[in-house]
Amino acid sequence: MAVADDLFRALADRTxxxxxxxxxxxxxxxxxxxxxxxxxxxxxxxxxxxxxxxxAVLEAAGLVETRREGRYKFHDLNTAPxxxxxxxxxxxxxxxxxxxxx
Amino acid sequence: MAVADDLFRALADRTxxxxxxxxxxxxxxxxxxxxxxxxxxxxxxxxxxxxxxxxAVLEAAGLVETRREGRYKFHDLNTAPxxxxxxxxxxxxxxxxxxxxx
DNA sequence: TTGATAGGCAAGTGATTTCTTGCCTATCCT
DNA sequence: AGGATAGGCAAGAAATCACTTGCCTATCAA
Numbered sequence: 001m002a003v004a005d006d007l008f009r010a011l012a013d014r015t016x017x018x019x020x021x022x023x024x025x026x027x028x029x030x031x032x033x034x035x036x037x038x039x040x041x042x043x044x045x046x047x048x049x050x051x052x053x054x055x056a057v058l059e060a061a062g063l064v065e066t067r068r069e070g071r072y073k074f075h076d077l078n079t080a081p082x083x084x085x086x087x088x089x090x091x092x093x094x095x096x097x098x099x100x101x102x
Numbered sequence: 103m104a105v106a107d108d109l110f111r112a113l114a115d116r117t118x119x120x121x122x123x124x125x126x127x128x129x130x131x132x133x134x135x136x137x138x139x140x141x142x143x144x145x146x147x148x149x150x151x152x153x154x155x156x157x158a159v160l161e162a163a164g165l166v167e168t169r170r171e172g173r174y175k176f177h178d179l180n181t182a183p184x185x186x187x188x189x190x191x192x193x194x195x196x197x198x199x200x201x202x203x204x
Numbered sequence: 205t206t207g208a209t210a211g212g213c214a215a216g217t218g219a220t221t222t223c224t225t226g227c228c229t230a231t232c233c234t
Numbered sequence: 235a236g237g238a239t240a241g242g243c244a245a246g247a248a249a250t251c252a253c254t255t256g257c258c259t260a261t262c263a264a
Binding site: 134 | 210
Binding site: 111114115117148149151152155156172173174 | 251252253254255260261262
């Protein structure tokens with residue numbers, strides 16, 4: 001249950017979702033690279049520490065995994081936790097009748 | 103984008119997720135019925151207005167739909183918005199290699 | 205019509221969250 | 235060694251959020 005808490009809490013912030021988008025586009029980015037992408041591509045005026053904190057939240061949720069190499073820390077997207085989300089409520093009404101498009 | 107905001111914000115709260123669970127189990131519940139279920143089954147001490155506000159958030163996210171009948175207002179779960187969640191990040195790495203279970 | 209039931213609105217409070225600022229450590233390059 | 239680069243920690247300000255309290259409206263049953 002605490003897992004679900006972390007996961008949904010992580011997804012609740014728009015900036016964090018944008019970070020996931022960026023990591024989906026290119027994995028293995030460093031903190032600075034993510035910072036500059038948020039700034040340039042998304043006009044998000046946010047400090048480096050702000051981004052760092054967001055990454056920590058994403059990592060706690062298991063959505064981002066990191067690996068250290070020397071002074072660099074690379075961030076990778078892990079979509080596995082996302083699969084459990086929809087299962088929670090989608091499974092019961094299993095058949096999932098496709099949208100009728102008359 | 104505002105749609106995603108509402109959706110993820112709605113899912114971020116544990117009480118709201120529990121409400122979705124209850125609606126998944128039995129659809130068409132009234133506010134009072136949901137209140138008593140939260141209280142009895144989940145030991146959640148929350149006021150009627152608290153639950154009402156949660157339902158409003160869920161409705162804004164499209165996760166709950168309502169229909170009025172006389173003085174009753176029935177709440178139904180709508181899982182459609184959930185499907186878009188995973189699509190956002192799950193689609194790119196499409197194949198989704200099934201878990202190796204040796 | 206009166207009382208009871210189902211629900212709604214709005215202001216205020218307390219708790220979380222987001223974000224910044226300031227300082228610190230570790231690694232690399234010259 | 236010294237400077238530059240990548241990242242981390244922590245305290246505090248500001249914004250959001252969850253929740254309550256108090257009062258109000260609408261529907262139904264007697």
